Amino acid sequence: xLKQTEGSHAVAEAVGLCRPEVICAYPIxxxxxxxxxxxxxxxxxxxxxxxxxNVESEFxxxxxxxxxxxxxxxxxxxxxxQGLLFMAEAVYNASGLGLPIVMTxxxxxxxxxxxxxxxHTDALSQRDSGWIxxxxxxxxxxxxxxxxxxxxxxxxxxxxxxxxxxxxxxHAYERVDVPTQEQVDAFLPPYEPRQVLxxxxxxxxxxxxxxxxxxxxxxxxxxxxxxxLELIPRLAEQFKAVFGRDSGGLTHxxxxxxxxxxxxxxxxxxxxxxDTVDEMRAAGEKIGVLGITSYRPFPLDNVRAALQxxxxxxxxxxxxxxxxxxVLSTDVRMAMSGLQLHGHTVVAGLGGRAITRKxxxxxxxxxxxxxxxxxxxxxxxxNVVNKQLERERTTRRSGPAAESMLRDIGVIATGIV
Amino acid sequence: MSFQPVHFYQTGTFTVxxxxxxxxxxxxxxxxxxxxxxxxxxxxxxxxxxxxxxxxAIDAAMKAASGRLIAANATGCLxxxxxxxxxxxxxxxxxxxxxxxxxxxxxxxxxxIKVKRHKGxxxxxxxxxxxxxxxxxxxxxxxLSGMFERNDDVLYICYDNGGYMNTGVQRSSxxxxxxxxxxxxxxxPEPGNAFGQxxxxxxxxxxxxxxxxxxxxxxxxxxLEYKVTKAMGMRGARYxxxxxxxxxxxxxxxxxxxxxARLAKETxxxxxxxxxxxxxxxxxxxxxxxxxxxxxxxxxxxxxxxxKTPAVATIxxxxxxxxxxxxxxxxxxxxxx
Numbered sequence: 001x002l003k004q005t006e007g008s009h010a011v012a013e014a015v016g017l018c019r020p021e022v023i024c025a026y027p028i029x030x031x032x033x034x035x036x037x038x039x040x041x042x043x044x045x046x047x048x049x050x051x052x053x054n055v056e057s058e059f060x061x062x063x064x065x066x067x068x069x070x071x072x073x074x075x076x077x078x079x080x081x082q083g084l085l086f087m088a089e090a091v092y093n094a095s096g097l098g099l100p101i102v103m104t105x106x107x108x109x110x111x112x113x114x115x116x117x118x119x120h121t122d123a124l125s126q127r128d129s130g131w132i133x134x135x136x137x138x139x140x141x142x143x144x145x146x147x148x149x150x151x152x153x154x155x156x157x158x159x160x161x162x163x164x165x166x167x168x169x170x171h172a173y174e175r176v177d178v179p180t181q182e183q184v185d186a187f188l189p190p191y192e193p194r195q196v197l198x199x200x201x202x203x204x205x206x207x208x209x210x211x212x213x214x215x216x217x218x219x220x221x222x223x224x225x226x227x228x229l230e231l232i233p234r235l236a237e238q239f240k241a242v243f244g245r246d247s248g249g250l251t252h253x254x255x256x257x258x259x260x261x262x263x264x265x266x267x268x269x270x271x272x273x274x275d276t277v278d279e280m281r282a283a284g285e286k287i288g289v290l291g292i293t294s295y296r297p298f299p300l301d302n303v304r305a306a307l308q309x310x311x312x313x314x315x316x317x318x319x320x321x322x323x324x325x326x327v328l329s330t331d332v333r334m335a336m337s338g339l340q341l342h343g344h345t346v347v348a349g350l351g352g353r354a355i356t357r358k359x360x361x362x363x364x365x366x367x368x369x370x371x372x373x374x375x376x377x378x379x380x381x382x383n384v385v386n387k388q389l390e391r392e393r394t395t396r397r398s399g400p401a402a403e404s405m406l407r408d409i410g411v412i413a414t415g416i417v
Numbered sequence: 418m419s420f421q422p423v424h425f426y427q428t429g430t431f432t433v434x435x436x437x438x439x440x441x442x443x444x445x446x447x448x449x450x451x452x453x454x455x456x457x458x459x460x461x462x463x464x465x466x467x468x469x470x471x472x473x474a475i476d477a478a479m480k481a482a483s484g485r486l487i488a489a490n491a492t493g494c495l496x497x498x499x500x501x502x503x504x505x506x507x508x509x510x511x512x513x514x515x516x517x518x519x520x521x522x523x524x525x526x527x528x529x530i531k532v533k534r535h536k537g538x539x540x541x542x543x544x545x546x547x548x549x550x551x552x553x554x555x556x557x558x559x560x561l562s563g564m565f566e567r568n569d570d571v572l573y574i575c576y577d578n579g580g581y582m583n584t585g586v587q588r589s590s591x592x593x594x595x596x597x598x599x600x601x602x603x604x605x606p607e608p609g610n611a612f613g614q615x616x617x618x619x620x621x622x623x624x625x626x627x628x629x630x631x632x633x634x635x636x637x638x639x640x641l642e643y644k645v646t647k648a649m650g651m652r653g654a655r656y657x658x659x660x661x662x663x664x665x666x667x668x669x670x671x672x673x674x675x676x677x678a679r680l681a682k683e684t685x686x687x688x689x690x691x692x693x694x695x696x697x698x699x700x701x702x703x704x705x706x707x708x709x710x711x712x713x714x715x716x717x718x719x720x721x722x723x724x725k726t727p728a729v730a731t732i733x734x735x736x737x738x739x740x741x742x743x744x745x746x747x748x749x750x751x752x753x754x
Contacts, residue, residue: 021529021532021533022525022528022529022532024525049532049535049536050532051528051529051531051532053524053525053528053567054567055521055524055563056559056560056562056563056566057559057560057563059517059518059521059559059560060518060521060524060559060560060563062518063514063515063518063521063522063524063525063560064521064522064524064525064528065525066512066514066518066522066525067489067512067514067521067522067523067524067525067526067527067528067529068525068526068528068529069525069529070512070522070525070526071487071525071526071529071530071533072529072533072538073525073528073529073532073533075525075529089515089517089518090514090515090518093514093515097514197487197510197511197512197526198510199484199485199486199487199509199510199542201510202507202508202509202510202511203510203511204500204502204505204507204510204511204512204513205510205511205512205513206490206500206512206513206514207500207501207502207505207513208496208497208500208501208502209502210501213502
């Protein structure tokens with residue numbers, strides 16, 4: 001059924017249709033509306049046979065999820081930003097134990113400085129946690145990916161993180177097609193766990209493993225992600241057969257066939273990028289877009305195939321690996337190994353800074369002209385940066401950096417210079 | 418009352434042989450049908466109080482739950498000595514997740530059971546969570562308090578040996594004042610652990626007004642079984658805090674584990690009591706009060722108090738703390754009168 005609804009609510013409805021049995025909730029912006037919606041649905045009886053638990057921290061949220069999943073319950077939670085970091089130990093534990101929990105990460109920056117707006121540094125900080133990580137481009141895809149995520153998680157017995165841009169998607173009201181219960185039931189069978197805490201068949205879960213088997217156990221986690229690499233496209237096909245929509249898969253290609261310049265990105269910014277590419281195509285530029293939906297497992301072969309005939313690649317990412325540059329671009333560079341093309345990393349949209357078509361067009365044009373550097377920070381205000389660097393050069397007690405820079409910006413904005 | 422008046426004491430002890438009791442009054446451990454939930458062959462040290470406490474507690478819980486029990490276990494000695502595969506000692510469904518999240522994992526198990534029961538996919542399965550004092554009073558305290566506050570249907574058992582013994586005897590918030598640990602060495606003007614304000618989690622559990630809080634020691638195993646059984650007869654969040662001497666960490670002879678547990682109770686250093694809904698309902702009386710020195714001097718962790726010049730003032734402070742427990746929890750009969 002078509003609805004005009006908020007992204008968070010669309011996700012809550014999708015999760016509800018997946019017949020979750022345990023949901024744990026701890027508030028952190030911008031994921032709050034999702035668990036609020038689910039809490040209301042459980043309390044109103046719209047989601048039946050489900051426990052909704054208000055916990056005392058994200059660490060507890062993931063820990064409750066571990067307990068319930070290990071007892072055979074289909075389990076869901078959501079978090080963002082600091083919350084994801086606070087639960088990090090349990091995030092690794094859930095995947096290490098092979099528990100098919102599904103979690104939404106409403107992508108948001110990591111502090112300090114504290115910032116509630118969107119970028120991808122939260123999810124990417126957990127890239128090696130063993131979770132499957134899927135990035136939604138639109139609210140419709142966010143909804144669809146949650147339905148696929150439960151099936152994927154339970155097939156390979158690994159947890160799945162569905163990442164959607166905080167505010168940009170979570171708080172945007174857009175048209176989405178909400179499937180029927182019959183459709184979801186046809187796609188998603190009841191959860192049949194591979195391991196379960198069952199008094200009639202007692203097992204120990206989470207025992208200590210020494211050097212004699214640790215490598216093998218960890219390799220198995222990798223092997224399961226490689227299985228997921230095969231499974232994700234198949235699930236997208238099955239999904240299309242039931243729901244009639246293309247959603248999910250490993251990557252999304254846009255005008256790549258003859259593209260000399262390929263822009264690689266994840267999440268909602270792909271929309272702005274495609275619009276910009278349309279403009280540049282109209283002006284005769286051979287430029288295309290590769291959207292990464294499955295960040296973990298990372299589809300090396302697909303990315304390599306997409307870049308095979310390109311001359312340059314611009315990886316535009318909402319994340320920063322301090323001390324080197326890009327996070328996503330490191331993986332893209334690995335896919336490029338042996339290919340002769342120019343690689344550019346562009347860090348953009350940190351902490352919610354708008355990525356505009358105007359900036360993108362100038363950026364891509366620069367890349368086409370061969371003038372774009374190795375690492376670019378899109379729309380960086382060099383005045384503010386240089387002023388602070390100068391302050392630190394000249395004053396030992398230069399004070400807290402973020403506050404000083406805010407003051408500088410405020411002074412400039414109010415014209416009090 | 419936790420005890421029936423029993424008159425058949427064996428000479429010189431406070432215990433009574435099971436053979437003198439009616440079948441239904443015999444201990445769970447004396448029963449041929451006991452589950453051996455924590456089976457023999459594990460790697461605990463000789464004289465380990467925790468292994469003893471866990472064996473009695475979990476077997477009693479298993480009996481009370483008619484064999485339908487799931488356990489969540491914090492990282493720590495109990496987890497490490499019981500599980501290296503393929504030699505798990507656990508005969509019950511058992512999960513270890515992390516050091517600080519056991520109460521929350523147990524909450525998740527209980528939630529799953531509730532849903533599965535409602536769907537008719539599972540019978541009435543009960544949940545215990547267990548951890549040492551580090552996993553309970555320090556790193557796992559947030560999750561524990563959350564589980565209490567929500568009144569989740571979990572029995573949490575803390576095996577308190579007063580320190581991080583698994584990592585090599587470091588101080589926890591349950592380490593008693595003056596005790597030597599690897600991080601509170603007996604050097605400087607105030608050797609051993611500092612006199613803080615204390616963090617007695619049973620009292621904090623009572624402040625949550627959960628249905629049941631009890632303390633116990635491995636010197637009174639019938640009392641422990643009784644309390645576990647009673648706790649299992651209730652619903653909601655329940656907490657049992659068991660004092661389990663650690664020969665390694667306390668620097669005590671392994672044959673003195675029971676003796677030390679008894680002395681902790683008989684000196685008043687460790688109050689043994691029950692509370693329901695946040696109110697004290699019973700305490701185990703001291704039978705023959707002992708001065709704290711009798712307890713302290715058996716342990717090398719207090720050896721610095723008994724050097725050439727005994728630390729009289731420090732010992733007096735420890736005695737004062739024991740006396741305060743005696744007053745506060747009514748541990749002497751005359752106090753109750």
